[in-house]
Amino acid sequence: MKPLRKLLFWAIAAPLLAVLAIQLYFLGQIWWWRDHNPRSTSFMEQQLDELRKKSPGARLKHQWVPYDRISNHLKRAIIAAEDANFSEHDGVDWEALQKAYEKNMKKGRVVAGGSTITQQLAKNLFLSGERSYLRKTQEVAITYMLEATMDKERIFEIYLNVVEWGVGVFGAEAAARHYFGVSAAALSPAQAARLAVMLPRPRWYDKNRGSAYLQRRTDLILRRMGGADIP
Template identity: 70%
Template structure:
């Protein structure tokens, strides 16, 4: 027969084991399952086009609260059906080191960190095209360091599983370009009445500049800053390197 002290000791060990299970093992298992889900999705998208993204669904839900019949403008087009002008404009405006980095521009992130520290909140992310794609595909629009950490994990999955051309193709087809407007084809039709394959250099430069604030510039096409920045990106496009 076990002594009371021995029984209490055994119970104490069981409590510690259960506590360890609940506080460490289960959260870790859940975290790994989520990462596995992301990885499986990314592997599927190597050869299949995503029909929508987390961000697209969020925006559609918001817009349908105001108008239940609202439908996003979005049409997928192949990489070779997107003007090289637009590819260069987006790289020049958003991520001029796209073809060289491993998914993260650490210098840009350091600058963003210093800016956020100065402001006392997260106002800048220093994100590359791959990081933006990771966020758009899977994550919310929340700005936090925890979400940034998840973004980095997905970014490395994308860079490991896909080549740069595929990453850019998906990005150009799912990125937001205005209120309810997603992807290069929908943006080209909305702003210029032409397909993405037929964009001129000035038209492409203007679309590239809109990306940080697409909904704002959708409603403020006459912005002086938009035109000034467009002229600058137009010049930088000559040096943009495509994958």
């Protein structure tokens, strides 16, 4: 191979091999988590770094609990609030993505994501809160890895245990104790609905618990919870 052709070959091949290696890493992690619980996530590590800049001894509030020790009220509330078709879709709600794309085009910037529960889990596990189409593409790829490797119950179990719920608060057990002083298993319908509504902006709602919108949205989710299908 001539030097110029060789240089061109590696200029193309090297980035592709790097991308492939990253995808294989993600897939290997996901395969391991089929029957092993994640100890941490990208979002946890990022927030812990932020907290430790102000307080070197800071720690996250997080405690893993099995799926059957999380209130069904919370499961229904989150599906009603975040992803009504969770039990039926293959990980990506393309109609929701199309609506988000149209909204972003009107605004001239990325302001909506249209993410399913599985997509949110993909982002929490491996990515960041950055809004970009490149990150969204990677999110979708990881989403399909999750759906191909795990059943819906396992995806939802991990999500419930790692999702962010406030400043340094991660997972249903920590959230239930942080906001209501009860276990995740003991959450009432109203408490569950309130936690579900907080998910899009957990740190903000942690500091603004008296928000009128939070209460109105909680009442709406309470009315929708009865029709939510949980895995």
